[in-house]
Amino acid sequence: MTLQKRTLQRYRQLFPNETLRETSARTSIQITRVFRLFNGKTMKVVELEAFERIINKKIGENPCYGNFCKIIDEASVVLTNKELTNLTETISRKISLKNYSKFYQFTEEQNISIA
Amino acid sequence: MKGLSSIERIILESIGTKSLTYKEVLNQTGLQENVCFNVLQALIIRGLLKSEGGHFKLTDSISPLMLEEINSSDAKKFECFELLEALIEQKINKVFRFQKIAMDSKDEKIFLAMLSNLETFLIDAHRKAEKVTPMKERKVIFWGVGEMQILLNQLIRG
Numbered sequence: 303m304t305l306q307k308r309t310l311q312r313y314r315q316l317f318p319n320e321t322l323r324e325t326s327a328r329t330s331i332q333i334t335r336v337f338r339l340f341n342g343k344t345m346k347v348v349e350l351e352a353f354e355r356i357i358n359k360k361i362g363e364n365p366c367y368g369n370f371c372k373i374i375d376e377a378s379v380v381l382t383n384k385e386l387t388n389l390t391e392t393i394s395r396k397i398s399l400k401n402y403s404k405f406y407q408f409t410e411e412q413n414i415s416i417a
Numbered sequence: 418m419k420g421l422s423s424i425e426r427i428i429l430e431s432i433g434t435k436s437l438t439y440k441e442v443l444n445q446t447g448l449q450e451n452v453c454f455n456v457l458q459a460l461i462i463r464g465l466l467k468s469e470g471g472h473f474k475l476t477d478s479i480s481p482l483m484l485e486e487i488n489s490s491d492a493k494k495f496e497c498f499e500l501l502e503a504l505i506e507q508k509i510n511k512v513f514r515f516q517k518i519a520m521d522s523k524d525e526k527i528f529l530a531m532l533s534n535l536e537t538f539l540i541d542a543h544r545k546a547e548k549v550t551p552m553k554e555r556k557v558i559f560w561g562v563g564e565m566q567i568l569l570n571q572l573i574r575g
Contacts, residue, residue: 385575391495394418399499402424402455 306345309353316360328356420492423499424448428456429465429475431552436474447553500557517565532560 317325322340326333329352339345345353361367377389421429431437431445443453457473460466464483467476486492504513520528539558 382575391419391491392498395422395495395499398418398422399424402422402452402459403449404451404455 306339306350309345309350309357310340312357313353316357329353419495420487420489421496423496423503424452424456425460426487426496427552428453428460432466432473432475434475436469436472438472442473445552447551497559501559504557504559528562532562535560 313325317328320328322333322336325331326336329336329349331339331349331352335343335349339349377386381389427446428442428448431442437445439453439457442457443450446453448456457466457468461468464476465479465487466473504511507513
């Protein structure tokens with residue numbers, strides 16, 4: 303996945319229900335340009351920076367994330383390899399379960415084809 | 418991720434040697450539609466399931482390496498963690514006891530014998546109801562006993 307795709311995906315995770323108009327206002331990027339970017343048009347560095355700045359600001363508002371990063375840093379120094387492996391496994395399982403609960407809309411026709 | 422998550426395993430166990438439709442898998446597992454759909458897709462991609470004429474069944478040739486990964490003690494340990502966590506966090510009809518008990522050696526022997534009886538009872542109960550009880554209605558039961566000193570030292574060693 304490219305850096306641009308990763309950034310847009312992260313942005314969508316943090317602002318799942320935001321309209322293009324709201325994204326445009328938040329990033330100061332023109333609405334038609336925002337539409338094109340979400341449809342795969344290549345970003346300029348300044349646009350990528352605008353998205354990243356907003357993502358970092360949003361993440362910074364969540365104290366849990368800061369604590370989590372701090373604890374992970376400390377864990378990587380203090381814990382044994384086995385304990386780190388166990389932690390990694392636990393976190394990756396939680397992520398996997400979370401991903402399974404994502405809702406992908408599919409039509410009745412597609413529904414039948416997978417059944 | 419090592420092995421399977423508890424949700425993936427429940428779907429594989431529901432299908433077992435049978436061949437089930439999407440609706441039947443949903444009915445067996447009681448999962449939400451989107452979760453069930455996503456897990457089935459993931460299992461197909463991993464080569465554990467195949468879809469034939471609207472029915473899902475286990476792949477005939479699961480590689481020994483994959484089988485070893487699925488059934489490894491580590492994989493089962495993490496599945497146990499997941500379900501234990503879910504049980505502790507359960508909001509309704511929760512039955513969970515965690516106690517530190519002082520026990521003399523005589524009572525300990527009695528307790529271990531009762532655990533052995535419990536295990537026999539559970540095996541019999543499972544055998545009787547296995548065919549008619551869908552996966553979603555099965556009970557998840559944990560038990561175990563350890564000595565405090567040994568457990569604490571284990572925690573510190575990591």
